[in-house]
Amino acid sequence: xxxxxxxxxxxxxxxxxxxxxxMKADGTVNRSALAAIYNPExxxxxxxxxxxxxKIGDATVQVLTMGPARAAEIIRxxxxxxADGGFLLSGREFxxxxxxxxxxxxxxxxxxxxxxxxxLSGRQAIDGDTAQVGPQVAEKLGFPQITYAEEIIDLDxxxxxxxxxxxxxxxxxxxxxxxxxxxxxxxxxCRPRHAKLTLKYKNAKTISEQQTSSSDYTDTYHTYIIPEWxxxxxxxxxxxxxxxxxxxxxxxxENVVFTAKESKQLTAVDADIEELMxxxxxxxxxx
Amino acid sequence: xxxxxxxxxxxxxxxxxxxxxxxxLREQNFSEKDLFDYAPKDFEDAIDxxxxxLEIVGEIAADIIAPNAESVxxxxxxxINNRVKYARGTQENHDALTQAGLYGMTLPRQYGGLNxxxxxxxxxxxxxxxxxxxxxxxWGLQDCAETIAEFADEETKKEFLPRVCEGAxxxxxxxxxxxxxxxQAVQLKATxxxxxxxxxxxxxxxxxxxxxxxxxxxLARSEEGSAxxxxxxxxxxxxxxxxxIKVRRIENKLGIKGSPTCELVFSNTPARLVGTRRMGLIKxxxxxxxxxxxxxxxxxxxxxxxxxxxxxxxxxxxxxxxxAIIEFPAVYEMLSIIKAKLDASRALLYETARFVDxxxxxxxxxxxxxxTPEERSEYKEYQKLADAFTPILKMFSSEYANQNAYxxxxxxxxxxxxxxxxCERIYRDARILTIYEGxxxxxxxxxxxxxxxxxxxxxxxxYQQQPISSEFSSLRKRLESMTTLFENAxxxxxxxxxxxxxxFQARRLVEIAGHIIMxxxxxxxxxxxxMFKKSAEIYxxxxxxxxxxxxxxxxxxxxxxxxxxxxx
Numbered sequence: 001x002x003x004x005x006x007x008x009x010x011x012x013x014x015x016x017x018x019x020x021x022x023m024k025a026d027g028t029v030n031r032s033a034l035a036a037i038y039n040p041e042x043x044x045x046x047x048x049x050x051x052x053x054x055k056i057g058d059a060t061v062q063v064l065t066m067g068p069a070r071a072a073e074i075i076r077x078x079x080x081x082x083a084d085g086g087f088l089l090s091g092r093e094f095x096x097x098x099x100x101x102x103x104x105x106x107x108x109x110x111x112x113x114x115x116x117x118x119x120l121s122g123r124q125a126i127d128g129d130t131a132q133v134g135p136q137v138a139e140k141l142g143f144p145q146i147t148y149a150e151e152i153i154d155l156d157x158x159x160x161x162x163x164x165x166x167x168x169x170x171x172x173x174x175x176x177x178x179x180x181x182x183x184x185x186x187x188x189x190c191r192p193r194h195a196k197l198t199l200k201y202k203n204a205k206t207i208s209e210q211q212t213s214s215s216d217y218t219d220t221y222h223t224y225i226i227p228e229w230x231x232x233x234x235x236x237x238x239x240x241x242x243x244x245x246x247x248x249x250x251x252x253x254e255n256v257v258f259t260a261k262e263s264k265q266l267t268a269v270d271a272d273i274e275e276l277m278x279x280x281x282x283x284x285x286x287x
Numbered sequence: 288x289x290x291x292x293x294x295x296x297x298x299x300x301x302x303x304x305x306x307x308x309x310x311x312l313r314e315q316n317f318s319e320k321d322l323f324d325y326a327p328k329d330f331e332d333a334i335d336x337x338x339x340x341l342e343i344v345g346e347i348a349a350d351i352i353a354p355n356a357e358s359v360x361x362x363x364x365x366x367i368n369n370r371v372k373y374a375r376g377t378q379e380n381h382d383a384l385t386q387a388g389l390y391g392m393t394l395p396r397q398y399g400g401l402n403x404x405x406x407x408x409x410x411x412x413x414x415x416x417x418x419x420x421x422x423x424x425x426w427g428l429q430d431c432a433e434t435i436a437e438f439a440d441e442e443t444k445k446e447f448l449p450r451v452c453e454g455a456x457x458x459x460x461x462x463x464x465x466x467x468x469x470x471q472a473v474q475l476k477a478t479x480x481x482x483x484x485x486x487x488x489x490x491x492x493x494x495x496x497x498x499x500x501x502x503x504x505x506l507a508r509s510e511e512g513s514a515x516x517x518x519x520x521x522x523x524x525x526x527x528x529x530x531x532i533k534v535r536r537i538e539n540k541l542g543i544k545g546s547p548t549c550e551l552v553f554s555n556t557p558a559r560l561v562g563t564r565r566m567g568l569i570k571x572x573x574x575x576x577x578x579x580x581x582x583x584x585x586x587x588x589x590x591x592x593x594x595x596x597x598x599x600x601x602x603x604x605x606x607x608x609x610x611a612i613i614e615f616p617a618v619y620e621m622l623s624i625i626k627a628k629l630d631a632s633r634a635l636l637y638e639t640a641r642f643v644d645x646x647x648x649x650x651x652x653x654x655x656x657x658x659t660p661e662e663r664s665e666y667k668e669y670q671k672l673a674d675a676f677t678p679i680l681k682m683f684s685s686e687y688a689n690q691n692a693y694x695x696x697x698x699x700x701x702x703x704x705x706x707x708x709x710c711e712r713i714y715r716d717a718r719i720l721t722i723y724e725g726x727x728x729x730x731x732x733x734x735x736x737x738x739x740x741x742x743x744x745x746x747x748x749x750y751q752q753q754p755i756s757s758e759f760s761s762l763r764k765r766l767e768s769m770t771t772l773f774e775n776a777x778x779x780x781x782x783x784x785x786x787x788x789x790x791f792q793a794r795r796l797v798e799i800a801g802h803i804i805m806x807x808x809x810x811x812x813x814x815x816x817x818m819f820k821k822s823a824e825i826y827x828x829x830x831x832x833x834x835x836x837x838x839x840x841x842x843x844x845x846x847x848x849x850x851x852x853x854x855x
Contacts, residue, residue, distance in 0.1 A: 191383075191386050191387075192343055192346065192347055192383055192386060192387040193343050193346075193387060194386070194387055194388045195325075195340045195343060195387055195388040195389050195392075195401060196325045196388050196401070197325075197388070198339050198340065198343065199324075199325035199327075199336050199339065199340070199401075200324045200325045202335070202336075202339060
């Protein structure tokens with residue numbers, strides 16, 4: 001029987017390339033000023049899913065994303081890289097969701113997807129940096145969870161073995177299936193888009209995208225419909241969705257200016273130096 | 288970062304009016320749209336496909352290949368047990384492009400290719416080369432598969448082409464210790480074994496780029512006792528098959544260090560004949576080389592772009608005498624000239640690619656049905672243009688890549704001489720471009736007949752008739768006087784009826800033609816898009832002086848004066 005993997009992915013503003021209009025006066029992120037990208041650690045999660053798929057053979061990788069209509073791009077991007085398909089969870093009812101309401105909605109959507117053996121997600125999204133959604137989804141579904149995964153080392157019919165990247169080293173753990181695993185940015189980078197898959201799925205659209213598309217005829221060639229679910233499609237209690245289901249309130253946002261320099265100790269081995277170089281390049285201190 | 292999306296000049300080239308013809312010839316009424324879910328349904332869909340795939344190339348080039356370039360240059364490939372092991376970064380680059388399904392870009396879909404025309408494929412070469420010119424060879428050698436697709440029998444195509452699409456590497460094994468520019472002297476022996484009906488190769492090849500590739504196209508002497516080109520045939524050998532091909536050593540080179548240049552020993556290597564016997568050099572290698580020259584054109588433009596980017600970034604950043612050095616006339620003029628040469632060589636690159644595209648498409652069509660007389664004459668016309676433009680492209684773009692790399696270091700001052708900046712690697716990588724796939728001197732030999740027969744002049748007259756924006760009319764006037772100088776110089780040299788004298792002045796005449804052609808291309812480009820306005824004007828000012836310099840030299844030169852240059 002086929003092994004079903006679900007990847008949770010989020011479309012986020014590209015906070016790595018921030019311009020001067022990045023924040024609004026009220027301290028929230030000005031999404032319109034930043035390019036919308038695939039959350040980087042979710043791409044790491046997708047790569048782990050695709051590796052498992054090619055290892056197992058009989059496996060499907062479905063991507064689930066919640067967001068506005070344009071978040072369908074996340075599903076397409078995933079299919080360009082080898083995912084079998086995905087679902088867009090979208091609608092006014094979800095607007096204003098914090099991590100609690102988001103995980104409530106995602107968990108409900110996953111229940112609707114039927115048998116799921118493994119859920120993978122990025123450790124955290126670069127817009128909120130909470131790292132809460134993955135773990136909360138696991139809680140709501142009653143799944144065990146493994147966080148900070150760097151590599152899925154092994155998988156058999158009832159367990160998964162994962163290497164976790166922790167502050168002071170690595171840890172190898174095994175957990176039962178079904179399970180949710182959050183993947184760290186230090187995991188293997190996601191494979192590039194595949195040329196033929198990109199051309200094949202470039203016209204994959206949700207029904208609402210097709211309706212608003214400018215082309216005046218229905219394109220019958222190479223069309224793939226991305227399923228789009230609204231609140232009505234998932235089992236839910238209205239008070240747990242969107243703003244009403246979100247206890248998080250932003251009280252105040254402050255600009256923090258570092259006064260003391262953080263220090264870091266390195267040993268003289270090449271690997272440490274290389275790590276530091278990578279870190280400095282990644283946070284744009286150099287390069 | 289994305290090298291395709293961030294460079295509007297590339298999308299501009301894909302929007303050229305001739306693309307309509309190229310796409311419709313290539314896709315034959317889009318008949319494959321029902322057979323392959325990645326085939327385009329119309330012209331716009333096809334162009335969109337090219338852009339999307341080039342976006343993937345542009346991303347891999349910027350995010351993977353470029354960051355690897357420095358370590359690849361330092362580490363280089365190694366020979367272990369007569370096999371080549373790529374530098375770590377080289378392997379990573381190749382794996383990423385393979386994983387993205389990008390190899391076999393121009394091959395027919397039935398063999399797993401994307402069936403793209405050459406123009407977008409050439410663009411991919413430019414993108415990869417901007418990231419790492421040495422790696423561009425490994426990427427570009429997929430050209431070899433083109434000759435298999437064109438000339439091999441069905442069985443050979445089925446055996447090798449799908450493998451190329453899955454990332455099997457290729458090499459073209461032509462040169463030998465005593466056969467470099469003069470390929471007629473090739474000695475590697477091909478013997479047909481009557482018992483098993485297989486050809487076997489024996490001998491040595493030298494200076495073979497990517498020599499330990501999985502699929503090898505080999506030029507070999509199949510006719511015992513022959514001594515010239517007519518004794519040479521073209522073979523394909525499978526290097527995965529056994530260990531009959533040994534890498535004796537790899538060269539220690541000035542640049543493009545990631546690209547392994549091998550000396551190879553063939554001992555009883557089984558091989559398949561491609562096409563007809565005795566046509567190896569005359570037909571197939573000529574076709575292969577023309578493709579490779581276009582490839583070096585793309586590589587050169589990529590290098591020029593990289594040199595420009597490095598120089599520009601440094602000049603903006605570096606402050607001396609209280610301001611960024613880009614504000615000094617001596618520096619900004621240098622940068623503008625680099626940019627003008629870059630834009631001129633890119634214009635020539637894609638013009639040539641389009642000519643090759645049209646004629647190759649007709650050639651492929653001719654294999655399936657008889658061409659109408661109009662189609663046939665157009666086929667011949669574009670073939671002539673491709674023949675005429677390929678050598679000037681190869682010569683100019685590679686010379687400009689070198690000049691630009693040189694100036695890029697100059698902009699960096701003392702820092703540019705240090706290993707700390709990419710410009711020194713770019714400078715070393717550029718140096719081979721004017722040498723391999725035919726030196727600039729050999730490109731002149733290929734180009735001069737198009738000067739003496741008037742092919743360039745005819746095309747210049749064609750460009751002269753093209754509508755341009757009225758603001759450029761005074762520039763066109765100047766181009767018309769340059770054209771008169773060209774005609775006078777050609778007549779003067781032709782009148783000598785002295786072959787050696789024509790050879791002596793050939794480089795100058797070919798350069799004059801090339802300058803005028805590039806000026807016209809930039810004027811038409813600038814008419815279509817403002818972004819080329821500056822370069823059109825700056826290049827014309829630069830070219831005008833070059834043309835006058837050469838014209839003056841020829842005008843004041845008497846045939847017998849060449850004796851003074853001869854060294855005994």
